[in-house]
Amino acid sequence: MMSGLTLRTAVQPPVRGPGETSNEAVAALLTVEAEATAEAPPLHVALVRVGAGPLVDEAVRGALRAEDRLLLADAPADSLTAALATARRLLGTPAAETPRIARVFVLAGDPLDDDADRLYDAVSALTASHVGLDVFVDGDGPDPGALGRLAAVAGGDVFEGDAPGPTMAERIAVLRRQRAAGLRIDLTFAPGIEPGALFRVTPTAAFLGSLRLTASERTLTIDPGPLAPGRPTALLLTLGVPARRMGVWRLAQVTVADDHGVRARAPLVQRHGDDPGAGRRVAADVVAARDRVEPVAWLEDVVQALPDGDHRRVAALLERLQRRFVELHREEATALVIEARQRFLRSGRIDADALDALRRYAAT
Amino acid sequence: MAEKGDRAGHRDEGEGEDIGSEHTLPGAAICPVCGLVGTERFCGGCGLEVLPEEATPTWPKVGERLDEGERPLELTLAIATTDPAARRFVAVDADGARHDVFVAPRSASDVHAQRAETRAVLGEAALSPTWAFDRGDLRFTVTRLPADASGVAERLASLVADRMGPEPLDAVRAIALPFVRFLAGLHDDGYFFGALDPADVLVDAAGRCSLRDPPPIHPVDRGPLSPGQRLVVPGYSAPEVGGRGGGRVGPAADVFTAGAVLYYALARIAPLADIADPHERLPPPRVYFARVPPELAAVAMRAISPLARRRYADAGELLSALEWAIRETERRRDAPRRRLHLDIGHELHIGVLKGQFASVNQDDLFLAFDGRTGIGLFVVADGVSISEYGTGDLASSCVRTAALQTWRQLCNGDVSGDADTGEVPSSPRLPADDAGRRAILGRMLDDANGRIAGLVHEAMPRFPGPPEGIMASTALAALVDGDRVTFAAIGDSRIYLVRAGHIASLMVDDDFQTQLLRMGRAPSAARSVPSGGALVRCVGEFDKDADDRLVPVPLEPEFRELHVLPGDTIVMTSDGVPDYAGLDEEDAEDRMRKVVEAAPGAPWAAFELMVLANRGGGGDNIGCVVLRFGPPLGSGDDGGA
Known part of the structure; x- marks a missing residue:
């Protein structure tokens, strides 16, 4: 073995x-x-752009090596499903004896229009083909939280920011070290x-x-x-x-x-x-891991409870989040959740930016 | 490969044959649960391990005799040991002497090496084994326990059994101080335990500590331990030992254990598993035992903070704080009587958020001080918002009025100090004994209670509804006489002592939670009860007579006396400050302490407390009085804080 x-x-x-x-x-x-x-296999990256915006490829090219491949395309429609289908076609199916690390980078700047079931099937097909997915969100359109959940299923992540080039290059470096x-x-x-x-x-x-x-x-x-x-x-x-x-x-x-x-x-x-x-006897590492991931689940509960108007549940979850961040000595996250909680107690609302910021802090 | 035996689960009575051997492959085993036959370590049907990778040792059992070695022993008790690959027992010999018996496979070189390393570092502080022998694959290590030493946990248990026994200071000196010194010595040497069981620490008559079973020790300079499998000591282990708060364990975990010992020595209760709650600290020890000196309580509460970063950094720092607290307690007990300089500050504010929803401040204050005699009366009242009749501000104003009346009586009647008449207020006078001063404050609160009843009765001579929840207020009162202060408190407003980097709550909240705690409920159970924060005692308690008239019930406030020292600051505050001053109660109290200590005078301190509460949200009314005691004028005494 x-x-x-x-x-x-x-x-x-x-x-x-x-x-x-x-x-x-x-x-x-x-x-x-x-x-x-162990040796690192070559890297095949399919960079697919959805919607308008620059096709960022220079930063990515600079991070790749001679044995790697960069495949570029625009998605035929403003949907992540179309982008993933395009990427799979580009990457193809390698021969069994040809090892590679295959990755899809989706660059999304506008709101996306996807059928949830078809999108989930497309992500599952990627996973089944051993292809990972990272989504780079540029602009105000796509919901990073929802995309984050999908990317996580495919072993990837969501990155936000106006200049995704350097982030992509960093991601390449991580994938480069993949063994x-x-x-x-x-x-x-x-x-x-x-x-x-x-x-x-x-x-x-x-x-x-x-x-x-x-x-x-x-x-x-x-x-x-x-x-x-x-x-x-x-x-x-x-x-x-x-x-x-x-x-x-x-x-x-x-x-x-x-x-x-x-x-x-x-x-x-x-x-x-x-x-x-x-x-x-306690497996303290398991307990620590559970403490780390529970805020992610609580934030998803907040997202679900908000449109239901369950303010009591939202307030209780925010308090729970605050306590956990204090316990884990996450000062920035603590300050963020305190501010969100106070605003919520006053207005009954949490704005999308604050929610996304909390999701990012919970994930990292 | 696995196959089901033909007669899985069946064995006819009287048959002694081995069913498996007729039907199974060589090296296979029948699962005793589901009857599947397999050749792999785990049964494919149910997951039970049927072919262990290593032979399971045949451990001795309680009741078994050990005849090898110096003298025969009988195993009387099995106790947990850090390593799951070992066992530990208590045994007695024919003379009744107790021995510790550690059992581990002879091949478990890591286990034996760890124990040897700990003994090498601890030296005389670790009991040396008396004898050892092998039985089969197991090594038995026997350590005779000294007759003149008892475990820290045993000593704490005897305090619980005899709650009215030694004074708190004596209990701390006998139990907690030697334990903290022992840990401080280890930390000074550059090691820490992480998960020490106080039951394993013996204290002899001279106060020297020794370990009956050497747990693993870890070098401080290698940084905190990453989480892995650990043995938690219920009631003593820090939350991070169990994986909470990131699970990284350092010397602060030993500080927690020592803090727990100190806490139980003060509170005189059995160890509480809830001490390891990472979000809520235990209630002040005064909840369980009234005669707890404030400095010792403050040190204990900081040491058992659920968050490692809030505790003392190591046992050396804890030892310094504990020795300070012991000295201050003795000083407070033995200091001669004298008049101290008193600086007074106060603030009353509606609360920035509260004011958006309720335009009336329901907190109220009363302050009176006679500079010639050094006698003063200070009162803080917080009206309860939910009233069946009337309002909280009416109730708190009744407390203030009663305080004014009490002050006038102390000054020999109703003295207005009217300049037109030329009359000069008489100086207040107080009874010499504590009972008399308590009676003054008790009567004042009963008077306030009666005033509330009178207000209701004016409008409704016959009150139709139940006598609960009509109109109420909390009340704090401090009767100052030079360096003697008598406190009375009813409700959930707070009185704190701030001194030399520590803050201690002097009274206990009169709420349902406190009642449940005193009845023996676990803190987590008390907190989870709905409306646990509801007041069970306040100004505004009534019965009804046969004519449906409200009859004031004699109130039962909590009293306390304090011999104040130069450098003491007393903070009397409604809950609008501690509830909003920080991330949680502990953080709020720490911020309050810093604000008070940094302020150049009492008025500034009161103002900054108000600002702190408003910055934290200001969701409740704010009423606070700050009394800062300084050295007598011209004495040159800096307070020694």
Whole structure:
């Protein structure tokens, strides 16, 4: 089995008393990190512009090397779905023995018009082709929050700003250090285990979705995004675990693989036993990860509660956010949420800029 | 590969055959839960580990006898140990002497090396093993526990059992101070524990500490520990040990543990798991035990801050603060009586946001001070907004009027000081004993209560509804006599002592939450109760007689006496200041302290407190009085703060 990767797993709580059933969901943390010794495959970037605006390619060209490829196009319509279809055509499907890191950069400056289901299918098709997605928003049009959720599903991110060139070049540098192409994480859950929500913790916090299994299909596949030395990807998932007898139990098998085979594997393990310290052992790394991603989920709840007019819920969520940012010593985020909260208490509204700024702070 | 055994889950009675061996592959195992046969570590059917990678040790059990070694032992109790690959027990020998028994696989070199490293660093502060022996793959290390030493946790437990026992200062000297000194020594040497269990720290008669089981220690200069698997000590471990607040553990985690020991020594309660709540600190120890000296309370509250950055940086800093607090407590107890210089400030403001919704300020103040005698009466009242009849400002004005009447009585009747008549107000006089001064303040509050009833009765001689929630106000009162102050408080307005970089709340909120805490509810449970902040005592408590007339109920305010020192500042404030001055209550109090200490005089301090509350939102009325005590004029005494 090739390596070049390290995979670490942790489960919270790591030990439970036999027969114990807790109302608190079990949480598991998976961390994948590339080692520095592996070689970097070539980079293929499809840069697609949606709507009006300059086609930023000079900064990107300067960051690429001879073995890399840059493919440019304008999307045929003002929709992200059209842009992604264009990008997939440009990138094509390489031969199995030709490793590459494939990436789509979408440059969007105007409001986008997409059918939600078709857009989700387009992003899923990208993921299935081991192509990552980053969106560069230039202007006031697209909703960065919604785009961020989509990009996160494809292992990517949303970048805002009037001059996306330098940001793209930086992104190229990150992808350049990526040591694994077409990577996927397969999670095969044991019978009786019900996965809940999936979050990315690092490099940026994002809610990736609620996980659903069937009785026959117990494996989920996740795109970890670009992996580079010193830049691990950490994923947090919640699990429902039934009461169990004494023993060591595998909750899920984690396998990291690419088109060439399995790169790393490890079980998610929880012990039910007679350890006197059972109720006192803590996987502090899992708890810390959960603290980090919860603000992302709370902000999405705020976004949903606002149009419903549920002001009490919004106020409670903002207070919760403030407490968490204070706890994590995030001074700028704290100041931002205090200001948003005070404005909301006075006016009943939060403006879109403040909400987006909070989302960015929650993610980073 | 896995296959289900033909008779999975069945075993006919009387049959002794091994079903598996007839049907399974070599090296395979039958899962005892679902009966699947497999050759892999985990069962493919249910996930149970059926073929462990390493053999599970056969651990000893409680009740088992250990006959190897110097003397036979019986294992009496299993206790948690940091390393999940080890076990720990308490054992007794035939003479009843206690021993610590640590059990780990002989092959667990990391475990044994860590313990040896800790012993090397701690030297005599770590008990040396008495003997060791091997049984199979396990190594047993036995340490005899000294008879003349008891654990810190044990000593705290005895305080809980005997709440009226030693004075707080004596309890702190006997239990908390040696523990803090022990940690300060370790931090000075460049190490910290992170998750120390006070049950493992023994204190002998001379106040020397030793460790019965050496937990891992970590060099300070390598920076804080990244989160990983840890053993939390409920009631003593800092939130970051459990992964909260980022999960990075440094010397401040030891400060937290020491702060917890100090807190429990003052409050005389069993350890609270809620101490690890990362958002809410524990209530002031005075909630549980009235005779808590303010400086010691302030040090304890800072040490157990949920946020590491707000605590003392290390145990050395905590030790300095604790020794200061002990000295100040003794000084306050032993200082001779004398008149101190008093600087007075006050502010009354509607609140920038509150004023947009309610045009009347429901806070009120009363101040009176006789410079010749050094006697003064200071009152802050906060009217309750929700009233069935009347308004909060009416209620708080009744408190002010009662205070005025009380002052006149102290000055021998209703003296107006009218220049036309040439009359000069008499000097106020106070009873010499605390009981008499308390009675003055108690009567004042009852008078206010009666005035409220009188207002209602004027309009409605027969009051139709229930006697609750009619019209009410909180009240704070300070009766100053030189360097003696008698306080009375009812409601949730606050009185603070600010001194030498510390701030301590002198009284306790009269709300439902406090009642629940005193009844033994956990802080998290008390906080989660709806309307937990509702007042249970205030000025405005009535019954009704047979004619539906409102009858004032004798009030039960909280009283406290304080022997003030030069350098003390007393802040009496409605909740409009602490509720808006900071990100949370702890932050608000710290900002209030800084503002008060930086102000050149009491009037400036009061003004800055008002500005602080308004900058924080100003969502409530603001009423505050600041009393700054200085050295007697011409004494040259700087207060020693």
